[in-house]
Amino acid sequence: MGPAGSALAVAWDPDRYLRFANHRTRPGIELLARVPDIEVLQAVDLGSGTGELTSLIAERWPAARVTGIDSSPEMVARARSGHTDIEWVLSDIAAWDPEAPVDLLFSNAALHWLDDHENLFARLRSLVRPGGVVAVQMPDNWAAPTHRAPADILDGGDWPEAARQSLMRDRLSDPGAYARWLEPADVDLWRTTYFQRLTGDEPVWTWTTGSVLRPVLAALDDTDQQRFEAECKKRYAEAYPEDADGITVLPFSRLFVIATAKP
Numbered sequence: 001m002g003p004a005g006s007a008l009a010v011a012w013d014p015d016r017y018l019r020f021a022n023h024r025t026r027p028g029i030e031l032l033a034r035v036p037d038i039e040v041l042q043a044v045d046l047g048s049g050t051g052e053l054t055s056l057i058a059e060r061w062p063a064a065r066v067t068g069i070d071s072s073p074e075m076v077a078r079a080r081s082g083h084t085d086i087e088w089v090l091s092d093i094a095a096w097d098p099e100a101p102v103d104l105l106f107s108n109a110a111l112h113w114l115d116d117h118e119n120l121f122a123r124l125r126s127l128v129r130p131g132g133v134v135a136v137q138m139p140d141n142w143a144a145p146t147h148r149a150p151a152d153i154l155d156g157g158d159w160p161e162a163a164r165q166s167l168m169r170d171r172l173s174d175p176g177a178y179a180r181w182l183e184p185a186d187v188d189l190w191r192t193t194y195f196q197r198l199t200g201d202e203p204v205w206t207w208t209t210g211s212v213l214r215p216v217l218a219a220l221d222d223t224d225q226q227r228f229e230a231e232c233k234k235r236y237a238e239a240y241p242e243d244a245d246g247i248t249v250l251p252f253s254r255l256f257v258i259a260t261a262k263p
Contacts, residue, residue: 023196027254028053028108031137032060034188034258035104038133040064042102046093047071047110051079054086057106064103069093094120101129109211109254112138112171121181130263134182140191140255142170145239146208150216153231159224166215178257185259193253203248204236205229 032053040061045054048068058066067087070076076090089096093107094114105124114120124134141147147170154164179187200206209217213232217225242248 023194023198023252024109025052026194027137027192027256029056030192031108031135031256031258032056032106034256035106035133035135036258036260038103038131038260040103042098042100043067043104043106044069044098044102046096046105046107047113048079048088049075049108049110051083051086051088053106053108054079055083057104058083058086061104069096098127101127101132103129103132105132105134107136109137109139111136113168115171117171117173118177118181121178125182125185125259125261128261130261132261134185134257134259134261136257138172138255138257140172140253142172144251144253145235146204146250146252147212149235149239150208150213150228150232153228153235154216157231159228160219163216163219163224163228166219168212168215172255175255175257179259182257182259184262186262187260188256188258190256191253192256193251196250196252198248198250199246202233202236204240204250205233207250208232208236 041064043057043061043064043066045057045066045068048054048070049072051068054066054068058064065087067089068076068079068083069089069091070079071090071092073090076088079086080088093110105128111117111120121134121136124136128134150167151169153159154167175189175191179189198204198207216228220228240248240250
């Protein structure tokens with residue numbers, strides 16, 4: 001969802017992001033299903049995007065005050081137009097603070113945009129009440145061609161430094177580190193690889209330009225965009241060939257963390 005820091009200046013395209021909406025929301029739905037059945041009066045979705053998952057939180061806990069936080073004006077505008085019963089806040093999620101400890105902090109595919117996870121996750125733990133839950137899902141596909149191909153292209157060619165700097169690199173730590181940073185809490189950690197069956201023309205390019213490559217393209221002029229696009233599409237086609245039925249299988253791994261705060 002919406003990143004923090006300098007990337008805030010780069011507009012998100014909700015329609016492009018939701019081109020593969022089922023694949024993008026499935027991990028969040030599965031994360032939400034694993035959240036324990038606790039009493040929730042205050043829930044916050046950090047990086048709420050267009051609000052589909054935020055609305056599911058509201059459905060599960062209808063008595064709760066539910067707030068969606070996102071740094072993208074485009075995403076917040078889309079969320080407000082579709083879910084008028086939820087409070088939407090335009091904010092850098094790294095700097096956001098609640099008025100009081102909350103019962104549930106939920107974040108799907110957002111916190112990997114932020115640096116310094118040691119302090120970030122310790123801070124998130126401090127923002128929930130005893131017995132409250134921090135539930136997080138982050139993409140963990142950094143060694144796969146989805147992320148390695150553009151990194152190799154940018155690092156090995158004549159490209160503007162701004163484009164190289166704008167490509168998000170692996171910020172995730174060893175899973176055990178998250179358990180330590182979230183103490184004192186009971187922590188459930190797991191990694192899932194989804195074998196996503198995508199359709200359409202050059203779907204891996206469409207997938208990545210809806211998220212991780214968005215800042216890169218914004219840092220390139222038209223000529224460099226065309227060069228980068230051609231090279232990246234070529235590498236994606238080699239790594240993720242389309243089968244005879246027009247299906248492209250994209251394996252994509254994600255890390256899940258659920259921490260229930262101890263007294």
